[in-house]
Amino acid sequence: MACMTYEEFVASCRVLLQVSKELGDSWVMCHSASDSSTIYLSKTQCFKADMPTPISELTAEKSESPDEIEKLIEDFTQEPEPPDPSSVSNSTPGYIITYEYHIVYSLSHSVPALYFNAWYASGKLLTLQEIWERVSNQFCEQIADNKWNSLTQTEHPVLGRPFFQLHPCRTAELMNIVCCESEQTPKDVKKYLISWLSMFGPVVGLEVPITYYNK
């Protein structure tokens, strides 16, 4: 099984970080506040969804009256400012979603694990349901077929806040296949994290450029 020790994980993280820097990618290393020897990698990325802003998602919970809040906001609304010939109207439809990805070491499975959160421009987190809706059909089937086991919400092992996670329980098994195919030894820490990331990242919108392999 293609497992890795924590030391190998750290070494592999440093390799990924170096390549990221060379390629102008934005991975950074973070340390646990309580124990600085616990590290994880983090990257933030924005997507634009080409749909109208889901105002209901931003304002009211189901149990509350969206009308009331609508009214309140309406109440606050000011007279429009005079037309401004120097600004281009920012009327492109759609809304921004920010994803924050973390590569964390899974102690119980001895493999890297991918954690992530996603939020609207207001700072409101996407629900699991909304995350699922954004996973492309191709991967939905794979997840459903248990290939990736599951996409779940769970507590971040370092931050202790809820994050989404691609569950790592079959990572070692899948990585074993990859490592054998490319005739790498499981201990080839340089490529491990990059191979792993290119396999699991795309499921949740995290593309790994092919150039990562060439460096």
Added chain:
Amino acid sequence: MADPNILQFAPFSSAVDAGFWHHFTQLKLDVLQLSEEPVSVYGSYVNTDPPGLPSRLCVEYDALNRTEVSSKSYSALGTLINTNTVEEFRSRSKPDLLRTSAEQLWAAITSGSALEKPSVLASFLMFTFADLKKYHYYYWFAFPAFTLQKTFQLVRPPQSLATALSSQQISSLLSACASPGSEVDPGFFTVVQSGTEYTLHPLKDYPQLRTAAQGTEKEIYLGFSDPSTLPQNPGWPLRNLLTLVALKWSKEFPLHKILCLRVRTKNGEKDGSYGLLVEVDLAGLVDCLSPTEMPPYLGWEKNERGKMGPRMVNLSANMDPTKLASSAVDLNLKLMMWRVAPELNLGIVRDTRCLLLGAGTLGCAVARCLMGWGVRNITLVDNGKVSYSNPVRQNLFTFDHCLNGGVHKAMAAAEALKQIFPKVNSSGAVLSVPMPGHRVGESMLEQVREDVATLEKLVETHDALFLLMDSRESRWLPTLLGAAHKKLVLTAALGFDSFLVMRHGVRTSHQDDDTTTDTHTHTIPRGPIPGDMLGCYFCNDVVAPGDSTQDRTLDQQCTVTRPGMSYLAAAHVTELLVSILQHPDKGLAEAAVSEHGGASEGVLGPVPHSLRGFLGTHQLLTPASTAFQQCPACCDKVISAYRGEGFEFLLKVFNSSTYLEEVSGLSSLQQCVDDSQIWELSDEDDSGQ
């Protein structure tokens, strides 16, 4: 159509990081409290976005206590003004708020401090109100800019760098930007081009460099990191830069070339070709600008509705502890579904309203176990009070519940459930269940009538009944009511080291239609027994429930069950309910007669009729039996008598120990009295009365 000769800027869109509101809430509670003084907030923007994204001004999670931004982004200095009330948020003059920001910006431009610290040109205002009880946040961003009397005139349409520069020049420009030097603000700067070589210099050096370059090959540009991704429009920061340039330098240099730097990384390669070269003629602005006279200003951001109004975000799902607990509980259950049993229907479990008759050892343990399954509606019925011996066995009670004579168990248990999980809808009813053969005196008649009515109402408004009381005859009325109202009824009873858990047969409408026919015959099936033919707790007894307290062979005064029995039985009876709910036939699910099974399975397997556990031998049996046609609790005759006469029928049963046997026809069958293996035992040391 926009005038092609006018330079138009792409406004910022605000983007708040998920963690920001957490930090903001802490700051409000710990530091700001009721202060409405402005506080600093550090925003940032990037020039690396792919096409299609609006230019975002991000307020990251640490925006309130950071001092610098990451190397990948550019600083924007913000001011946050929070109001304490919604009225204040509404009534505060928005033009006044913006004026204060604009005045600061104007002062920085006129005094020249913006040249030393150009990031002030990207300053912003954040006006907020936080309803911390609801976790509702109202916020409104403003990105102040000035509307000059005349617009910025283009010399020619903005060109992409791909057109304006050679690829060699672009890559030289990018590498100059990658290491701008410590003197140079990475957001706003001067660019010197010499052939294909580019160097970056501080913004304030621009006029000297322009003068020095006159008559040379060198070309001097204004440069800024451009958050816009539009092909014709630079981002908002340039607007204030050009206002500064118009005021400070345009008398001398009316024409300016601006490099709007955008860097995209594609396949690991940096690409600067999407940047813009903008050429403006500011000659017309020179005369209409005076440092002493601030031009009109604007900058409030439109909301998602495209209106001049605030935005609101409801973060209760992310921040309210009770909602977090609730979603964590749901999540835990969903994990079970995702990982083990994808067919599991958690909704049906959650929505099953459970009525627990008895809030003792069994009632407490069953209630907790139901909560573990996500059941949200639990009502407990008991007339007892918590006594000193209870808390060690009855896991919803503590020592304090026993003091001063003890609190009512039903109420204490319902309250304890809420403390464990605030989202549970739990309630208690203090009520004694009337029993057959327990005569109702005149003085008690109205009370009993009321109790029966209450119980009838409770049965009607719940989906599943748990009979968890400690005497056999107290189960009679709920058994009858459950059968008459076609509810799921489950029984758990304890012996010293044995327990019985069973589900009662569920009546169908078809059976109701048949009640008039005495010839109605049950064909005893050879295979599994369908759910509507299964017996109830009393079907196996050949004696009608009477005043069994007289016949008790075991001493009711002491606690005589092994302490683990109640947990075993409570766990089994809860899981039995869930197994029923996860079976496609629900209460009508058939039960296997023999140990070899053969009954159809639900998501959680087959659903037995009963479980009999023997701790002495560590055995668990799952026998099944059909309904008994002379059953004193569930047979057609008894149910139709109840339906016909209502309380009057019940009263006759309470007052006579033989009436029930006559109605059901049991008296003709009665032979010997042999209580089952399962004794009705109390774990109360003080309940004998």
